Amino acid sequence: KGRCTENAAASIFWAVDAFHEKPSAQLHCFEALTKLFGKRKFSVKPVSVLSLGRYNPETMEFSEEWPDLYVAAQKHLDKLFSVVKHPALQPPTLLRQKGSSIYAAAQQFLAFATQHNAQLLVVGSHARQGLERVLMGSFSESLVLQSPLPVLVVNPLSKAKTVKRIKKILFPTDFSTASNQAFSRTTLLAKALNIPIELYHRVQYLYPDVAPPFFYPAVSADSLRDARTDLTKQATQWQTYAKTQGVRVTFRLDSHSASPLQGVLAELKKLGPATMLSIASQSNRAEAILLGSLTRKILRTATSPVLVMHPDQESVAKRFATEAKLAGYHLSASPPFF
Numbered sequence: 001k002g003r004c005t006e007n008a009a010a011s012i013f014w015a016v017d018a019f020h021e022k023p024s025a026q027l028h029c030f031e032a033l034t035k036l037f038g039k040r041k042f043s044v045k046p047v048s049v050l051s052l053g054r055y056n057p058e059t060m061e062f063s064e065e066w067p068d069l070y071v072a073a074q075k076h077l078d079k080l081f082s083v084v085k086h087p088a089l090q091p092p093t094l095l096r097q098k099g100s101s102i103y104a105a106a107q108q109f110l111a112f113a114t115q116h117n118a119q120l121l122v123v124g125s126h127a128r129q130g131l132e133r134v135l136m137g138s139f140s141e142s143l144v145l146q147s148p149l150p151v152l153v154v155n156p157l158s159k160a161k162t163v164k165r166i167k168k169i170l171f172p173t174d175f176s177t178a179s180n181q182a183f184s185r186t187t188l189l190a191k192a193l194n195i196p197i198e199l200y201h202r203v204q205y206l207y208p209d210v211a212p213p214f215f216y217p218a219v220s221a222d223s224l225r226d227a228r229t230d231l232t233k234q235a236t237q238w239q240t241y242a243k244t245q246g247v248r249v250t251f252r253l254d255s256h257s258a259s260p261l262q263g264v265l266a267e268l269k270k271l272g273p274a275t276m277l278s279i280a281s282q283s284n285r286a287e288a289i290l291l292g293s294l295t296r297k298i299l300r301t302a303t304s305p306v307l308v309m310h311p312d313q314e315s316v317a318k319r320f321a322t323e324a325k326l327a328g329y330h331l332s333a334s335p336p337f338f
Contacts, residue, residue: 009041009042009043010037010040010041010042010043010119010120011042011043011045011116011117011118011119011120012033012042012043012044012045012118012119012120012121012122013044013045013047013109013112013113013116013118013120013121013122014029014030014044014045014046014047014121014122014123015047015048015049015109015121015122015123015124015139015140015143016046016047016048016077016080016092017048017139018048018050018072018073018074018076018077018094019072019073019076023076023079023080024080024083025124025156026080026124027080027083027084028124028154028155028156028158029122029123029124029152029154030044030084030086030089032122032152032154032158032166032305033088033122033152034086034088035163035164035165035166035274036152036166036193036276036305037193038165038193040192040193041088042088043088043090044088044089044090044122045090045092045093045113045116045118046077046081046089046090046091046092046093047092047093047094047095047109047112047113048073048077048092048093048094048095049095049097049105049108049109050069050070050073050094050095050096050097051097051100051105066096070094073094074092074094077092077094093112095108095109095112102138102139102142103142103146105139105142106139106142106143106145106146107146109143110143110146110147110148110149113149114148114149118149119149119150120149120150120151120152121143121147121149121150121151121152122151122152122153122154123139123140123143123151123152123153123154124140124153124154124155124156125138125140125153125154125155125156125299125300140153140299141296141299144281144295144299144308145281147281147308147310148310149310150185150307150308150309150310151281151307151308152305152306152307152308153299153305153306153307153308154305154306155302155303155304155305155306157303158273158303158304158305162273163272163273163274165274166193166195166274166275166276166305167195167196167274167275168195168196168197168198168271168274168275168276169186169189169190169195169196169197169198169275169276169277169278169307170197170198170200170264170267170268170271170275170276170277170278170304171183171186171197171198171199171200171277171278171279172200172201172202172260172263172264172267172277172279172294173199173200173201173238174201175201175231175234175235178280179280180238181280182278182279182280182281182309182310183199183238184241185309186278186307186309187241187242187245187247187249188245189278189307190242190247191245191246191247196247196248196249196250197242197247197248197249197250197278198249198250198251198252198267198271199235199238199239199249199250199251199252200251200252200254200263200264200267201231201235201251201252201253201254202254202255202257202259202260202263202264203227203228203231203253203254203255228253228255231253232251232253235251235253236251239251252267254267260294261294261297261298261301264277264294264298264302265298265301265302268302268303268304273304275304276304276305276306276307277298277302277304277305277306277307278306278307278309279294279295279298279306279307279308279309280295280308280309280310281295281308281309281310295308
């Protein structure tokens with residue numbers, strides 16, 4: 001497996017919407033990268049997937065011809081990036097979308113990024129809620145669901161722009177095997193960036209919270225104490241592993257928050273805007289769609305940058321490559337940055 005080295009530059013591909021209703025709002029993605037990587041070398045390739053029929057607010061017309069769409073998109077992107085003065089930013093690439101769905105656009109972006117050896121992807125969240133999200137869909141969620149690579153999702157309301165540097169990574173865990181795999185990758189990233197990790201676990205009660213007349217027998221104090229002891233032992237093992245990698249890890253065991261989501265958001269608020277969240281992605285696509293997940297809820301609500309890791313990156317990459325080739329793409333392997 002590839003490992004990041006001190007002098008290696010991270011290859012980052014940035015999904016940009018050339019016809020975003022507020023183009024400058026997307027720059028928070030690039031700002032988050034500069035706060036995360038600091039003085040470490042990295043390169044950013046903006047990529048925009050274009051589909052015919054996009055509405056151009058300047059001409060108040062729909063672009064039905066590829067040359068017209070390309071010229072309009074290039075003009076918008078040139079204007080957007082004219083305010084960015086950073087050596088890491090590369091010229092944008094415009095891709096003609098093969099399909100018409102958000103899923104197809106995400107797959108095309110992923111195919112291009114994988115083929116050109118991307119190591120990290122970044123995308124902005126529109127922070128839409130409720131019916132608006134259902135009607136308009138979510139490119140960022142589709143990207144996270146399909147991606148074999150780590151994806152950094154940045155909310156436009158992110159407060160990371162108010163700090164000089166990302167100084168800590170918050171890693172919520174249920175101590176599952178999948179979470180352990182994602183933690184190992186997060187540890188490698190923390191080592192490369194020289195920042196500590198806070199390991200967070202919200203204690204799950206053994207019975208649901210319900211109102212009368214439904215009552216459940218109380219759990220003994222000894223049982224709760226034993227559970228906390230076991231969780232602390234697991235956390236200590238993870239901390240020991242991180243220490244061998246040169247990464248400092250603290251542990252926070254939360255037994256007071258109403259839900260895991262509320263606990264994570266409260267912990268982020270306590271740690272402050274200089275914190276990035278790292279979480280394991282849902283690896284089962286059908287389960288993620290039908291049941292939802294903590295990952296998806298966090299992406300919709302967290303204002304801190306969120307790094308989503310597929311626990312089993314290698315198998316996900318193979319599955320994606322198979323699907324992409326069936327769709328007509330030709331992929332090459334991407335060396336992992338961490």
